[in-house]
Amino acid sequence: MIFLLRHAKAGDRSQWSGDDRLRPLSRAGHAQAFALVDQLASTPFERIVSSPYVRCMETVVPLAGARGVAIEPSDALAEGAPLHEALALMGKHMEHGAVLCTHGDIVPMVLSHLAANGVAVDPDPRWPKGSTWVLETTGADIVAARYLPPPVE
Secondary structure (H helix, E strand, C coil): CEEEEECCCECCHHHCCCCHHHCCECHHHHHHHHHHHHHCCCCCCCEEEECCCHHHHHHHHHHHHHHCCCEEECHHHCCCCCHHHHHHHHHHHCCCCEEEEECCCHHHHHHHHHHHCCCEECCCCCCCCCCEEEEEEECCEEEEEEEECCCCC
């Protein structure tokens, strides 16, 4: 299984004066990040791969600590990355499972691609901050995409 996670709530983009790649999680975002540990407690995965943006890395830090897994940064999950890079990364991790933390532009591109290629995607797809899409796999194929709401609002 692949767990496609949109980063948790971050500070307001319009209020941030620095490099947007360095914008951290808000207090609510940190609560969401810690709640992911319980939400994904019984899920099987071997890797955690994240956009190198601070808000994505901070989202998966508690999960990585709880699982004893290193976070692997990848530009394929960065904001504005091309779809084919995200898909290639997903393909690389289908056999052993991974949590992939990304942004609000990547998630809908992936879901649209999957739906267009016959994958059963939950109706009314959405991707609020802190939400997860469980991409169920069989061998080298994704066969279904199921939505998990943010663990806390």
